[in-house]
Amino acid sequence: MVGLLDGDDVNFDLKPEEQDFEHEVEAFLRENASPEVMDPHPEQLSQTVDTLPKRAFMRKLAERGWLGMSWPKEYGGGELSGIYDFVLTEALSRHGAPQPGKGVGIVGKTIIRHGNAKLKEYFLPRIIRGEIEFAIGYSEPQSGSDAASMQLQAKKVEGGWKLDGHKIWTTSAHFADWYWVGARTDPDEKHGGITLFLVEMDHPGLSIHATWTIGDERTNEVFFDDVFVSDDFVVGEVNKGWRYICEALDLERFAMMPVGPLEEKVAALVDWARNKKRDDEPMRKDPETRRRVAQAVTQLEVARMLQRRVISEALQDRVPTVESSRYKLYMNELGQRVANWALDLMGAAGQLKPGDPDAPVGGRFERSYRYTVVDTIGGGTSEIQKNIIAQRGLGLPRNF
Numbered sequence: 001m002v003g004l005l006d007g008d009d010v011n012f013d014l015k016p017e018e019q020d021f022e023h024e025v026e027a028f029l030r031e032n033a034s035p036e037v038m039d040p041h042p043e044q045l046s047q048t049v050d051t052l053p054k055r056a057f058m059r060k061l062a063e064r065g066w067l068g069m070s071w072p073k074e075y076g077g078g079e080l081s082g083i084y085d086f087v088l089t090e091a092l093s094r095h096g097a098p099q100p101g102k103g104v105g106i107v108g109k110t111i112i113r114h115g116n117a118k119l120k121e122y123f124l125p126r127i128i129r130g131e132i133e134f135a136i137g138y139s140e141p142q143s144g145s146d147a148a149s150m151q152l153q154a155k156k157v158e159g160g161w162k163l164d165g166h167k168i169w170t171t172s173a174h175f176a177d178w179y180w181v182g183a184r185t186d187p188d189e190k191h192g193g194i195t196l197f198l199v200e201m202d203h204p205g206l207s208i209h210a211t212w213t214i215g216d217e218r219t220n221e222v223f224f225d226d227v228f229v230s231d232d233f234v235v236g237e238v239n240k241g242w243r244y245i246c247e248a249l250d251l252e253r254f255a256m257m258p259v260g261p262l263e264e265k266v267a268a269l270v271d272w273a274r275n276k277k278r279d280d281e282p283m284r285k286d287p288e289t290r291r292r293v294a295q296a297v298t299q300l301e302v303a304r305m306l307q308r309r310v311i312s313e314a315l316q317d318r319v320p321t322v323e324s325s326r327y328k329l330y331m332n333e334l335g336q337r338v339a340n341w342a343l344d345l346m347g348a349a350g351q352l353k354p355g356d357p358d359a360p361v362g363g364r365f366e367r368s369y370r371y372t373v374v375d376t377i378g379g380g381t382s383e384i385q386k387n388i389i390a391q392r393g394l395g396l397p398r399n400f
């Protein structure tokens with residue numbers, strides 16, 4: 001049982017049946033290892049389902065019954081503990097494989113709780129069969145950290161709504177099938193004036209433009225021009241969207257922010273230090289190298305423990321808001337430290353990019369140095385995590 005107090009002991013081990021599941025997933029991932037599906041240098045936010053081979057891989061996960069393991073049986077789920085979703089996500093992330101989090105977690109679980117019969121009938125079977133991909137649209141040019149200030153306008157018309165406006169940072173919009181999007185249905189209310197809609201991504205009123213990040217990943221700007229959405233595709237009740245957005249984040253704790261990519265990076269750094277020579281001297285004898293590697297390994301263990309706190313809280317049906325913020329802040333900033341240390345130790349060659357035959361560790365840390373900046377922004381910036389820890393965890397006053 002992960003992270004639960006057991007008498008006087010804290011026992012972080014998985015139960016035997018959960019360990020069996022972990023071994024089964026590992027064996028499956030080794031059998032299905034493929035450069036078309038798995039990113040050899042994954043980062044925390046990077047595993048999308050953006051190509052046909054990755055979609056085929058997702059359907060294989062579905063055939064094994066691994067999508068929707070914690071959903072109720074009446075919707076095709078397995079009614080298993082969320083720990084199984086966690087074990088699956090961690091294993092996928094370690095191997096750089098695509099992840100089902102958005103469909104199964106954010107969209108699927110919210111539709112199960114609040115969706116009308118039509119949404120349930122259409123979306124839930126397709127999600128659980130691994131046939132459908134979603135993009136999530138909350139952020140706008142003037143609404144990022146304060147997403148509840150979103151202004152994309154939804155006007156009531158006969159039989160539905162007309163959406164007009166502009167979203168930014170919609171990752172996956174260029175390949176997703178459906179858009180899970182928040183819009184303002186009441187201009188006089190802030191949190192109580194937002195409604196969630198599902199929009200077909202190939203709607204003629206949507207235009208999608210690429211935004212490339214410093215970490216070489218594509219995200220998108222999306223413009224809405226008279227986009228009609230039928231009443232059937234309103235999620236839950238009108239003006240309750242903000243509640244569902246927050247709830248979905250809480251439901252998503254198991255599938256968010258795996259530590260696997262960081263574990264793999266620290267292992268690659270240790271391996272490099274163990275085998276590399278400089279001026280005919282093994283790097284492993286260099287005191288600075290030993291100090292940095294020891295720090296990386298030790299701090300990785302701290303990140304794992306913080307993550308287990310999140311899971312332990314969620315398994316007891318508590319909302320791990322402060323625990324999640326502590327873990328995200330620490331893990332993302334550790335990712336940056338590890339990339340910095342690696343580049344310092346590797347010297348000038350560390351700056352060679354992936355694809356250059358002379359790049360140490362295949363250029364992994366050069367890319368990571370850039371990508372880890374992105375990790376500290378997506379899913380809520382480090383400053384916002386610090387605010388949550390200060391206000392909700394420590395009871396300090398708001399900073400503005």
Ligand SMILES: Cc1cc2nc3c(=O)[nH]c(=O)nc-3n(C[C@H](O)[C@H](O)[C@H](O)COP(=O)(O)OP(=O)(O)OC[C@H]3O[C@@H](n4cnc5c(N)ncnc54)[C@H](O)[C@@H]3O)c2cc1C
Pocket residue numbers: 135136137138139141142143144145146168169170171172213219374377378379380381382383384387399400
């Ligand atoms: C690669 C990537 C993928 C993304 N994918 C999606 C997606 O799929 N869907 C989606 O909806 N969004 C997505 N986002 C958007 C992401 O959630 C926002 O970028 C993030 O919430 C920050 O908002 P912002 O960029 O508008 O920055 P701002 O909110 O404008 O913040 C600017 C700076 O001010 C700081 N700041 C803001 N408010 C405070 C405060 N109260 N106290 C202290 N400091 C503060 C921030 O920390 C930051 O340093 C993605 C972002 C990135 C980078």
